[in-house]
Structure formats: structure tokens, C-alpha cells
Amino acid sequence: MAKYSEQFKLMIVKEYMEGPLGYTLLARKYDIPSKAPIERWVKSYKALGEEGLRKKRCKKVYSVQFKLNVLNFMKQTGASYQDTAIEFQMNNSTLIANWNKIFLTEGIEGLKEKPKGRPPMSGKRKAKSVKQEKAMNREEQLEREIELLRLENAYLKKLKAFQENPEAYLEKHKQRWHSNSRKKDSD
Structure with a gap:
């Protein structure tokens, strides 16, 4: 809130312009510590009219x-x-x-x-979560790579066993295949 209202400023300016009192006497009369504000008000009023005494709303x-x-x-x-x-x-x-x-x-x-107020917190939170996601993604990538290497290793072992003795390999896996197909049929 302004120290002095528009009406008060206007009253003093008009009293100065119409009456015999100067800046110093008006300041004493209305208990204003200095004559400087009254001088400013009078100059503003003369140049800009009542608009010069108003505080800007926005x-x-x-x-x-x-x-x-x-x-x-x-x-x-x-x-x-x-x-x-x-x-x-x-x-x-x-x-x-x-x-x-x-x-x-x-x-x-x-x-x-300059931007006013406190900067938003959302940026810091997002940065942390992105780092965690990257770390999790990296971790997930490594786990996936390990799983693919395990599958490749198992495939190569089976391929090697098949190449060494194809009949024994087929006989062994035929039994497993038949037992798996029976379970699927019973469902």
C-alpha cells in the first residue's frame, strides 16, 4: 500500500497551487518529513495531470x-x-x-x-529421474546382453553336440519334445 493516497496528494497539490503556503509549510502542516515529495507531486501534476499522482496498478x-x-x-x-x-x-x-x-x-x-520468483522445482526432479532411467536402462541393457550371450552359448553347445553325434542328440531331444507336446495337448 502506498504511503500517501491519491486523494491526499491531490489535496496538497491543489492547496499549494491555490494557496499562499509553500512546500516547506505544507510539509509541516501535514506532518510530511520533507518538502521533496510535495515538489515531485506538484511537478508531476503540472506535467501529467492527476495521472501523474497515481500509482500504477500493473x-x-x-x-x-x-x-x-x-x-x-x-x-x-x-x-x-x-x-x-x-x-x-x-x-x-x-x-x-x-x-x-x-x-x-x-x-x-x-x-x-530478470525472471521473478523462485525457480520451479520440477526441472531438478526430472533431471534426477532421467539419470535414474538412464542408469536403469544401462542396467537393463547389460542384463539383456547377458541373457543373449547365455542363449547364444546354449545354442552353440547344442549345435556342437548335434554335429558330434546327430542321432544321439535327436533321440535325446525327441523324448523331451514328445513330453512337451503331450502337456500342451492336455491343456
Whole structure:
């Protein structure tokens, strides 16, 4: 919530413009610690009307180029934050002061829009589960490879036994084949 309401600001601005009291006396009268806010309100009112006294309801996102244009204008003309804000139809001169401070410390990169809030947790969870899946896939691949090697080994053993003595091999496996087929028929 704003420290001073729109109605309060408008009342003080109108009292300043219509009456004999100056910034300092109005600040004392309404128990405002400094005359600076009243000066800002009056300048904003003169330049932008009642719109200059309103707090913005939604956050306006300014491009990096716009921020640079504002800071360049201020640097080239030597205008104050308040005068620069009025020139660019903004009612928040502290925003420009923040841009200037960030630009001086971080450069152009600091003026870029940054994501707000805490980053989502879902990315970390997915990364862990993907690693587990890869590990499980690797484990499953190795188990499958072992099974294929076992089957190949068994096949080669049977092939070798068949080549050495085909009749003995057929006789041995014929009995097993007949016993398996009887079980299937009885089902």
C-alpha cells in the first residue's frame, strides 16, 4: 500500500497551487518529513495531470532500449530524475534512479528483464529421474546382453553336440519334445 493516497496528494497539490503556503509549510502542516515529495507531486501534476499522482496498478515492463534512451537523455541534458520521468511520461522517478544505479554497477546486462520468483522445482526432479532411467536402462541393457550371450552359448553347445553325434542328440531331444507336446495337448 502506498504511503500517501491519491486523494491526499491531490489535496496538497491543489492547496499549494491555490494557496499562499509553500512546500516547506505544507510539509509541516501535514506532518510530511520533507518538502521533496510535495515538489515531485506538484511537478508531476503540472506535467501529467492527476495521472501523474497515481500509482500504477500493473507493472509495466520497459525494454532495454527504452531504459538506455532514458539514461542517455538524462546524461546528455543533465536533467534530474524527476524531469527525465516527466519528459518520458513516467510518474516514477525512483525507477529511473534504480536503472541508473544498476547500469553503473552491472552495465547493459543489468537492465535486462530478470525472471521473478523462485525457480520451479520440477526441472531438478526430472533431471534426477532421467539419470535414474538412464542408469536403469544401462542396467537393463547389460542384463539383456547377458541373457543373449547365455542363449547364444546354449545354442552353440547344442549345435556342437548335434554335429558330434546327430542321432544321439535327436533321440535325446525327441523324448523331451514328445513330453512337451503331450502337456500342451492336455491343456
